[in-house]
Amino acid sequence: MTPHEVAPLWRTIPQPLALQVLVAAAGLALIAAELWWFLVPHGAGVAAGEGEQGMQEITITVQGGYAPARVRVKAGRPVRLLFHRTDPSGCVAQVIFPDFQRSLDLPLGATTSIELLPERPGSYPFHCGMAMVRGSLEAE
DSSP: OOTTOOOOSOOOOOOOHHHHHHHHHHHHHHHHHHHHHHHSOOSSOEEOEEOGGGOEEEEEEESSSEESSEEEEOTTSOEEEEEEEOOOOGGGGEEEEGGGTEEEEOOTTOEEEEEEOOOSSEEEEEEETTSOSEEEEEEO
């Protein structure tokens, strides 16, 4: 071997076509499952209860996500959302309601409330400060 000829640092090992197809299919299935988990709403949501003077009210626990993540309310009536944060992650230290142009800081170990008025039926999303944890207010 001359000084200019260098042996490769790696070599390619050919794999059977069936194995290549299986690995590609498994990868696509995992990508589809991840997209379904994070982007598709799960369940019918939980209806907010009736409070005093017609105020709709529900408590949402913040622990690795919002529980419940989908809240059903009646359109045209005020809603009080009570967020109880037990998750120490900084990502969930704030909740943002883009359609209402409102945000709420969520102190750890405390319950904080926000009052909103969904005037029209529709879906009003909310999310954490990094938009990784999501929920929605479904006005009917």
